[in-house]
Amino acid sequence: MSTTIKYPSPSKAVVELRGVEKRFAAFTALRRMDLTIREGEFFTLLGPSGCGKTTTLRLIAGFELPSEGQIMIAGQDVSNVPTHLRPVHTVFQNYALFPHMTVLDNVAFPLTVRRITKAERLERARAALDLVQMDAFGDRKPSQLSGGQQQRVALARALVNEPQVLLLDEPLGALDLKLRKEMQAELKAMQRRLGITFVFVTHDQEEALSMSDRIALMKGGEIVQLDTPTGLYDRPANAYVADFIGETNMIPARVVSCDADATLVEAMGTRLRVSGYHGQAAGAEVQMAIRPERVSDEIAEPSNCAEGVLADIEFIGTDLRMAYRMTDGSRVVMRRQNSGRAAPQLGETRRLGFRQQDLRLFSR
Amino acid sequence: MSANGKAPNWFVRHVVYGAAGWITLLTYLFMLLPIVVLIAFAFNAGKSTVVWTGFSFKWFEKVISNRNIIDALEVSLIVAVASAAISTAIGAVAAVAITRRSFPGRDALGAALAAPLVLPEIVLGVALLVFMSFVGMTLGYTTMIIGHVLVSIPFATLIVRAAASSLDPRLENAAADLGANEWQTFRMVTLPQLMPAIFTSFILSATLSFDNLVMSTFTSGVGTTTLPLRIYSMLKLGITPEINALGALMVLANVTILLLVMGRYLPLILKTNRR
Numbered sequence: 001m002s003t004t005i006k007y008p009s010p011s012k013a014v015v016e017l018r019g020v021e022k023r024f025a026a027f028t029a030l031r032r033m034d035l036t037i038r039e040g041e042f043f044t045l046l047g048p049s050g051c052g053k054t055t056t057l058r059l060i061a062g063f064e065l066p067s068e069g070q071i072m073i074a075g076q077d078v079s080n081v082p083t084h085l086r087p088v089h090t091v092f093q094n095y096a097l098f099p100h101m102t103v104l105d106n107v108a109f110p111l112t113v114r115r116i117t118k119a120e121r122l123e124r125a126r127a128a129l130d131l132v133q134m135d136a137f138g139d140r141k142p143s144q145l146s147g148g149q150q151q152r153v154a155l156a157r158a159l160v161n162e163p164q165v166l167l168l169d170e171p172l173g174a175l176d177l178k179l180r181k182e183m184q185a186e187l188k189a190m191q192r193r194l195g196i197t198f199v200f201v202t203h204d205q206e207e208a209l210s211m212s213d214r215i216a217l218m219k220g221g222e223i224v225q226l227d228t229p230t231g232l233y234d235r236p237a238n239a240y241v242a243d244f245i246g247e248t249n250m251i252p253a254r255v256v257s258c259d260a261d262a263t264l265v266e267a268m269g270t271r272l273r274v275s276g277y278h279g280q281a282a283g284a285e286v287q288m289a290i291r292p293e294r295v296s297d298e299i300a301e302p303s304n305c306a307e308g309v310l311a312d313i314e315f316i317g318t319d320l321r322m323a324y325r326m327t328d329g330s331r332v333v334m335r336r337q338n339s340g341r342a343a344p345q346l347g348e349t350r351r352l353g354f355r356q357q358d359l360r361l362f363s364r
Numbered sequence: 365m366s367a368n369g370k371a372p373n374w375f376v377r378h379v380v381y382g383a384a385g386w387i388t389l390l391t392y393l394f395m396l397l398p399i400v401v402l403i404a405f406a407f408n409a410g411k412s413t414v415v416w417t418g419f420s421f422k423w424f425e426k427v428i429s430n431r432n433i434i435d436a437l438e439v440s441l442i443v444a445v446a447s448a449a450i451s452t453a454i455g456a457v458a459a460v461a462i463t464r465r466s467f468p469g470r471d472a473l474g475a476a477l478a479a480p481l482v483l484p485e486i487v488l489g490v491a492l493l494v495f496m497s498f499v500g501m502t503l504g505y506t507t508m509i510i511g512h513v514l515v516s517i518p519f520a521t522l523i524v525r526a527a528a529s530s531l532d533p534r535l536e537n538a539a540a541d542l543g544a545n546e547w548q549t550f551r552m553v554t555l556p557q558l559m560p561a562i563f564t565s566f567i568l569s570a571t572l573s574f575d576n577l578v579m580s581t582f583t584s585g586v587g588t589t590t591l592p593l594r595i596y597s598m599l600k601l602g603i604t605p606e607i608n609a610l611g612a613l614m615v616l617a618n619v620t621i622l623l624l625v626m627g628r629y630l631p632l633i634l635k636t637n638r639r
Contacts, residue, residue, distance in 0.1 A: 061541055062540075062541075063537060063540075063541075082540070083537075083540040083541055084540045084541070084542075084543050084544055084545050085543075088541075089541060089542055089543075090538070090541045092534060092537075092538060094534060096532070096534045096535055096537070096538035098535060098538075098539075098552075098553055099535075099557070100556045100557055101556075109539070109542055109544070109552070110542040110543050112552070113539075113542065113543050113544040113545070113548045113552070114543055157542065158542070161542070161543065
C-alpha cells in the first residue's frame, strides 16, 4: 500500500452524477442530481434520514440502478455496470463481515475473488490489517471482536484492493462517542495518507464538518448546498442550511432600506445594519440569522446592538450558553468561552452586540 | 403459584405438583422402558424375549453372522446415503432459489416441495408404484431411492430454507461490492453459511430413509430388501432375541449419530441463527 502523501487535485473528477434520478414505485428518492466528486477528496453526503444520501451512495456502488441519468467513475460510464465490476468498495454501517471466515480471510476476500496468488494476497491482507492496527487479530473470527475492531477490519477489507473510491455508509454510527471521535481522526488521517477518494455518508453534522473537504447537504432528494465546511457554516445558502448546520438564532426582522453595501433592518426592538446587499425590498419580512458564538456581550460596536434580559444560563464546561429575552420578545442564544470571567446574573439586562458581517438575512 | 401471590397451599404443593411430577416420570418410562427392556433381552441366553434365563452375547453373534441381515443393512445404507444426498442437494438449491430469487411460480414451487409432508405416505407409495409400472421401470435401487427422496425432500427443503431465510442479505451485497460475481458469492459466502443446515438435512434425510417401511414396501425389488423390511419379515417367523440384538445395535448407531451431530453441529446451527 502506498504511503506517499497525495493532495486533492482540484481539476480531476473521479465520480460524476449527471442528471441522475432514482424513483422507487411511488417515491422519488433522488431528483435530477448533478454532482462531481474530485480525485483524492474527502466528500460527505450529509442530511437527515430519507434525504437521499444513502441512495446516492448505493447508486455509486451499483446496488441500485438510476431511473434516469448517467453515473461516471474515473471517466467511464458505469450506469449499467454491475456492482462487482465497479472500481469502488464500501464500508457498511453494520460492517457486513463474513461470519464464517477469519479476519485475515475476510480482508483477503477482494483479492481471492480476483484470483491473486495466495502468497501475494496474504501479504497484502496482512499489510492492510497492519494499516488499521489489527495485525494481531488475523486468526480471530469476526464474532470475537468488539464493534470498533470489526469496524477496522471492514475498513481494511475495503482498502486492501486499493479502490479508486471508498464509499462509507455511516460507518461510525454504531460506535460510542469516544471511539467515534478516535475513528474520525484516524479515518481522516488515513484518507490523507492514501490519497483515495472517500465518499462518506452521515447524518451527524459535527462529524461532517470535522472530516470533510467538501460537503453536500441534502434534503428531499436534492442537494441544498455543496460547499466546504467553513462555507457551509459561515455562508449558509438558506435558512434550512443555517438551521441544520450548527446552532443558529433565527430572529424575525423587517427590511427598512438597503443599498449596495448594507441592509438596514428592524429587529429585536431596534435597528441593525447587515453587511451586503441581500436583494430584499424595503418592508419585506425576513429571518435574520446569527451564530450564538458571534453574539457578544462586550460591546465592541455600539452602533449595532440590542438590549435583552438574561433568561437562562447553561454551563457546558468549556463554554457558557446564555439565553436572552430581547425587548420585542424574541430569544437570542449567545455562547461565550468559559474564561473565568464572572457570568451575569439571571434577570440582568445586558446590551448584546452584533457585528454586521456576522448577520445574515433569509427570506421567510 | 396461587392467584393472590402467597405461597401455594398444601393441596397445590403436594397434590398438583406431585401429580405433575409423577405424570412426567410415567411419560418418560412409557417412552423409554420398552427400549430398555428390548436392549436387556438382547443379552438373554434363552430363546425367549420375556423370560430371563441368563446373560449371553450369542444373539449379537448371530446377528453379525446372519447374511440376510448384513445384506439388508448394506441395501439400507446405500439407499439412505444416496437418497439423502439427492434430496439435500435438491432441497438446498430449491431453498436458496426460493429465499433469494424472485421468479414466476416461486410460491407454487415452495408449496409443491412441502406437499409430500401432508400427503399420507401410503398414497404416495401407491401412486409412485402405479406410475413406475406405467413407465415400465423395474423395481430396484433406482425406484427405492426415488421413493425415499420423495419422503425426505420436504424436510430437507424446510431445514435449508429456514437457514437461508435467516441469512443476512447484506453479506451478499458486501461480497458483490468487494468484487465477487454471483457464483463466487454463492460458493464463498452463501454456501458456507448454509453448511450446518445442509449437514443436518442430510442426517435427517438419511435417518428417515433408514427407518422407512411404507415407501420401501412399495418400491423395493428383488435383492433390495432394506433392514426394516427384513426385520418385518423376521417377525412373521416369530420373535427371538436376535431381533432384540439387532434393535439394540440400531439404537446404539442412532444415538452415536445423534450425539455426533449435537456435539459438533448444534452449537454451530444455534450460532448461525443467532443475530
